[in-house]
Amino acid sequence: MAEAVSCPVPPEQRPLEEFQQLSTSWFFSWPVGDEPFLAKSLAISWIMVLPVCLLVASGSWALKQDPPRLVVAGAVSALVLPLFLLMRQWLGWTYVMKRLLSESVDYEESGWYDGQTWEKPLSWREQDLLVARHEVRPILGRLGRAMATAAALMLGGASLCQAL
Template identity: 35%
Template structure:
């Protein structure tokens, strides 16, 4: 039995637990919920796809026959930045949901932007939401944060080498 359905005036699609479930079941936002191997494969595939995407543009700027190192460094930097933006989008989506789960109040709109309401969560719903936030969502946020920090460390070497060569 869902506590939200009994006590909550918030529309179903705006309830924090349902927002969490919809993110967890979505194609893009489910990436951090995958195993580490599957998650890393998705990130690597995204990085390689971005490499293919930026290659034609960078070939016109840095001809590979004349400037091969500049081309490869700029391709890695650009594709890593694009992958970083994708990871930031993942992080922002999950951080929005965790803020709504951890909050004692829920802002919602009944029919449009002009009639916003605030609902104070009862203690049992607040406890359940915070449990989900702490033990389900925070590890996902940490996974995305760790990936972003690793990517920023990895990208720093080609940036320095790009200006050296």
């Protein structure tokens, strides 16, 4: 039987609860499932910002005279939004990973001025470690691969724009 542990940490500040909140949120749940859903969400964000980037790129005299370079420059600059979205997700999931792996929990009882630290009991640490290793680590892996792909696309597109 599991031992009952009195925990002073407010429920919404507990690492497992923070993990659940990220897992079920609209934005942070993109990398939770399979990679095609993450890729689809990022592609939609890229397509949504592409017309704006093409419009801005068309303001360049040099690009206006060279339509292939205009399209490539717009497409490459539109990759900035998906890359920023990936970085924001990376920061959120990394924060939760650190909280899960920590042996203690920093929390606020009622505001910013009363920070406390609570040492996790062994049973909580074991459970948090399992979630960190088997749930959060694969998510961070997907995000890392997606960021590497976006960066490679940006570099490849920039070199293509130079070659044209």
